[in-house]
């Protein structure tokens with residue numbers, strides 16, 4: 001029987017990046033589940049190159065607990081790794097490797113307890129729900145959640161998403177949505193700036209409009225002090241256009257993301273932006289009638305998480321984690337999607353998010369031990 005650290009070493013050895021096929025790691029996990037005769041279902045993508053997995057251990061009764069995690073990791077390119085990122089390396093009671101923390105640690109802890117789960121006298125079921133492509137925008141979770149709701153006649157109640165939180169209960173998460181905006185203007189000699197529509201200049205103004213809009217939200221009291229920063233953020237991270245310093249650009253595009261606090265609605269912000277674009281077009285078209293501004297969804301919306309304190313899962317997770325204080329996180333995770341799917345959802349998993357996505361990512365052995373104990377307490381709860 002493999003312990004959690006040995007399982008983690010196996011999981012880390014599969015360099016499954018978000019956006020790429022995850023069948024290798026999935027095969028290892030399904031082989032592992034086969035050993036313990038755990039029946040599972042896979043939820044493949046269209047061309048069968050990727051799949052999520054769900055499984056139930058225990059009786060088909062309402063009120064079960066979903067243990068949710070993702071199998072993919074972020075790239076290591078350009079990062080100064082001191083060890084092979086895809087070989088789990090122990091040093092000073094820390095386990096180094098890509099995904100060791102985010103979030104194969106949680107998968108390993110859950111899988112390590114499977115042999116106990118199958119032998120236990122479960123009164124409520126435990127579900128495993130492992131997704132792919134989380135790191136490129138929580139892409140697979142919606143289908144996985146729908147598959148779980150379709151497949152099981154009973155209704156699971158809680159979803160515990162094991163993103164690294166140092167096993168602290170997290171009840172709030174910002175949402176995210178990414179857009180691409182392209183301005184089509186008119187090319188010309190740079191001296192003709194009064195006569196042409198420079199796509200670069202118009203894009204620049206739109207980026208600043210977004211920043212002003214963010215500041216306006218704050219000024220209007222749209223703040224939530226549970227988050228850092230305590231407001232919805234609007235930001236452009238990629239800006240592309242132009243062919244030469246002396247040519248007015250006829251095309252320019254930029255990507256922008258919205259990370260919303262639960263009280264703000266991303267679609268409202270998008271609509272306000274599109275309305276502004278509509279308003280500026282007539283003036284631009286006086287110079288160049290074919291001027292266009294197009295905005296499209298670049299990554300689908302991942303909803304915010306805002307689990308209210310009156311839900312049963314709150315005292316439940318406080319008891320399981322032994323931590324009263326409830327936290328929020330600024331990153332987006334699949335928890336908002338599980339909540340939208342009708343499950344009471346929280347984030348709680350081993351490892352520190354500060355280690356995630358960077359060179360020399362690690363999880364401490366102490367967090368692994370605590371992670372296994374956490375899953376064992378979930379098991380004990382489901383037996384009582």
Ligand SMILES: [Zn+2]
Nearest residue numbers: 070102103163
């Ligand atoms: Zn993650």
